Amino acid sequence: MFPRPIEKSSAGTQTAYKIALPVALIIWLLPLIAVMVTSIRSAGDINSGNYWGWPTSFNLVENYTAIFTNSPLGQFIWNSLKVTIPTIILTLTLSCLAGYALAVYKFRLNLTLFFIFIAGNFVPFQILMVPVRDLSVSTGLYDTVTGLVLFHAAFQAGFCTLFMRNFIRALPFELIESARIEGVSEWRIFWHLVLPLVKPAIAALAVLEFTFIWNDYFWATVLVNGQHAMPITAGLKSLNGQWISQWHLISAGSILAALPPVAMFFLMQKHFIAGLTLGATKG
Amino acid sequence: MTDVSHTATGMPPAQRSWYRRNRLAVTPWLFLAPAILFFTVYVILPIFQSIWISFYEWDGLGEKVWVGTANYVELMDDDRFYTSLKNNVIWLVLYMLAVPAGLFIALFLNQTVTGIRLYKSLFFFPFVISQVVVGLVFAWFYDPSNGILALIYSIWDGKPPAILSDERYVTYGIIAAGLWPQIAYCMILFLTGLNNVSPDQIEAGRLDGAKGWRMLWHVVLPQLRPATFIAVVVTVIGALRSFDLVSIMTQGGPYGSSNVLAYYMFETALSEYGYRMGYGAAIAVILFLIMMVYISFFLWRMYVQEKRGG
Numbered sequence: 001m002f003p004r005p006i007e008k009s010s011a012g013t014q015t016a017y018k019i020a021l022p023v024a025l026i027i028w029l030l031p032l033i034a035v036m037v038t039s040i041r042s043a044g045d046i047n048s049g050n051y052w053g054w055p056t057s058f059n060l061v062e063n064y065t066a067i068f069t070n071s072p073l074g075q076f077i078w079n080s081l082k083v084t085i086p087t088i089i090l091t092l093t094l095s096c097l098a099g100y101a102l103a104v105y106k107f108r109l110n111l112t113l114f115f116i117f118i119a120g121n122f123v124p125f126q127i128l129m130v131p132v133r134d135l136s137v138s139t140g141l142y143d144t145v146t147g148l149v150l151f152h153a154a155f156q157a158g159f160c161t162l163f164m165r166n167f168i169r170a171l172p173f174e175l176i177e178s179a180r181i182e183g184v185s186e187w188r189i190f191w192h193l194v195l196p197l198v199k200p201a202i203a204a205l206a207v208l209e210f211t212f213i214w215n216d217y218f219w220a221t222v223l224v225n226g227q228h229a230m231p232i233t234a235g236l237k238s239l240n241g242q243w244i245s246q247w248h249l250i251s252a253g254s255i256l257a258a259l260p261p262v263a264m265f266f267l268m269q270k271h272f273i274a275g276l277t278l279g280a281t282k283g
Numbered sequence: 284m285t286d287v288s289h290t291a292t293g294m295p296p297a298q299r300s301w302y303r304r305n306r307l308a309v310t311p312w313l314f315l316a317p318a319i320l321f322f323t324v325y326v327i328l329p330i331f332q333s334i335w336i337s338f339y340e341w342d343g344l345g346e347k348v349w350v351g352t353a354n355y356v357e358l359m360d361d362d363r364f365y366t367s368l369k370n371n372v373i374w375l376v377l378y379m380l381a382v383p384a385g386l387f388i389a390l391f392l393n394q395t396v397t398g399i400r401l402y403k404s405l406f407f408f409p410f411v412i413s414q415v416v417v418g419l420v421f422a423w424f425y426d427p428s429n430g431i432l433a434l435i436y437s438i439w440d441g442k443p444p445a446i447l448s449d450e451r452y453v454t455y456g457i458i459a460a461g462l463w464p465q466i467a468y469c470m471i472l473f474l475t476g477l478n479n480v481s482p483d484q485i486e487a488g489r490l491d492g493a494k495g496w497r498m499l500w501h502v503v504l505p506q507l508r509p510a511t512f513i514a515v516v517v518t519v520i521g522a523l524r525s526f527d528l529v530s531i532m533t534q535g536g537p538y539g540s541s542n543v544l545a546y547y548m549f550e551t552a553l554s555e556y557g558y559r560m561g562y563g564a565a566i567a568v569i570l571f572l573i574m575m576v577y578i579s580f581f582l583w584r585m586y587v588q589e590k591r592g593g
Binding site: 001002003004005006007017018020021024025028029030031032034035049051052093094095097098100101102104105107110111113115116117118119120122123124125126127128129130131132133134135150151153154155157158161186190211214215217218221222232233236237240247250254257258261262264265266269273276277 | 321322324325328415480502503570577581589
């Protein structure tokens with residue numbers, strides 16, 4: 001292990017380390033802590049400039065009720081869910097199928113296709129912006145949740161296919177081969193044999209994609225205009241314009257926007273990190 | 284890794300339907316068809332359409348007017364374009380700090396004391412939350428009247444710099460905000476890498492009297508190469524994709540001084556500054572070409588790995 005385990009150091013160093021840990025954490029998360037505290041301050045505190053002192057009163061319930069009753073934030077969160085969850089289902093369907101094909105069959109264009117999926121995943125969004133927006137407008141999908149879902153699912157299929165393909169390739173190929181010898185159809189091999197084995201990959205991708213899509217701001221700005229379809233990221237930005245300097249409300253909104261991906265990460269931490277660090281250990 | 288080439292072993296020959304006989308050639312395409320369709324419509328074709336649109340003057344609604352390379356010629360002479368390009372370079376260079384900083388935090392946290400897992404997760408938090416939130420928080424921190432900078436300066440009655448409205452500091456202020464989640468990302472990559480560092484080699488190094496920096500440099504870092512590579516790739520891409528923070532914190536201001544290509548493109552094509560789709564597409568093409576350098580490098584490396592039988 002590197003660095004040398006702290007247990008092997010002197011008692012003094014160990015104590016110093018145990019003090020340094022929480023101190024470093026508080027400094028590191030100071031922005032978040034400040035937002036949390038601000039989100040329960042009263043409007044009075046904000047107006048009198050008490051941003052950093054002890055709150056004069058704790059307005060947790062008032063502030064959070066206020067943003068739900070006086071702003072469309074609830075609608076924005078609902079929209080984000082309506083975009084995120086169908087996207088995950090659709091993109092995982094596409095990439096399980098495609099990843100299986102690229103991992104299991106040998107054909108001439110295999111590696112070319114695989115590389116196109118990887119490359120597509122890295123292109124800057126701006127090169128897609130004008131045509132995708134134009135396509136959405138002409139098909140009536142502009143300013144709809146469906147429009148966002150279809151685009152996200154297509155774009156994320158690149159990363160997910162890369163992930164799935166590598167995961168399936170690492171499975172023992174003998175399994176598939178022996179099923180073939182027994183005359184099992186290709187579809188049944190995929191459905192009954194491979195799919196149950198890739199559950200960990202599906203879990204990892206699902207949590208990862210949840211945060212990617214939930215946090216998307218660019219496409220939420222480009223493909224959506226009205227409140228009825230606007231996800232939380234773009235919604236928060238527009239509320240920021242209305243709530244000038246009402247930092248207690250902006251903070252409460254920020255916390256709500258951040259909460260779902262944070263919860264997702266905490267609940268599915270192992271899968272999340274497995275997905276994110278793909279390729280960080282071998283190669 | 285098993286060899287994936289295979290003939291249809293065990294298949295009785297002849298007198299089968301066409302599909303039966305060709306199923307190993309046809310099936311992959313059936314599996315691939317939906318993904319290829321989606322990817323072509325929303326990713327591959329738009330790239331070419333953008334290149335094509337960049338040769339037109341187009342407001343997004345009316346007729347497209349062919350202008351040849353006029354958009355690119357105009358770019359050559361556009362101060363705002365050069366400011367954006369310069370800022371992109373600053374982003375690229377400073378964003379790289381996330382790699383050593385992430386490594387540093389990973390080394391700091393790579394211990395086994397009680398509760399360390401929770402610490403690792405909490406340190407990772409900034410990456411999970413939306414950049415919109417990060418941007419809002421940092422914009423408030425930088426606020427010269429109520430932010431934390433104001434608080435720090437008030438200790439000696441100083442006047443804090445108005446970071447986001449000062450052309451000299453604004454880009455650096457946004458990059459600092461961007462580094463926060465990016466460092467967390469690099470940290471998690473290195474933590475995973477450190478987990479897989481061979482203990483034998485560390486012990487061997489210790490027996491040879493290596494420790495501290497020498498151990499890190501000669502024994503640990505070589506084994507962290509895959510993690511370092513991924514960290515550099517995601518950081519470069521993150522730097523070139525810097526749209527969210529610029530949009531939230533300054534909208535490219537003041538006077539375009541914090542613009543980057545990603546935001547400038549959006550601004551020209553889709554904002555109150557006018558709907559110049561062709562000109563915007565030309566900016567996007569330039570950004571795409573810059574990104575292509577990195578994409579090609581990454582693909583080339585993956586190709587070498589595949590050929591080695593990865």
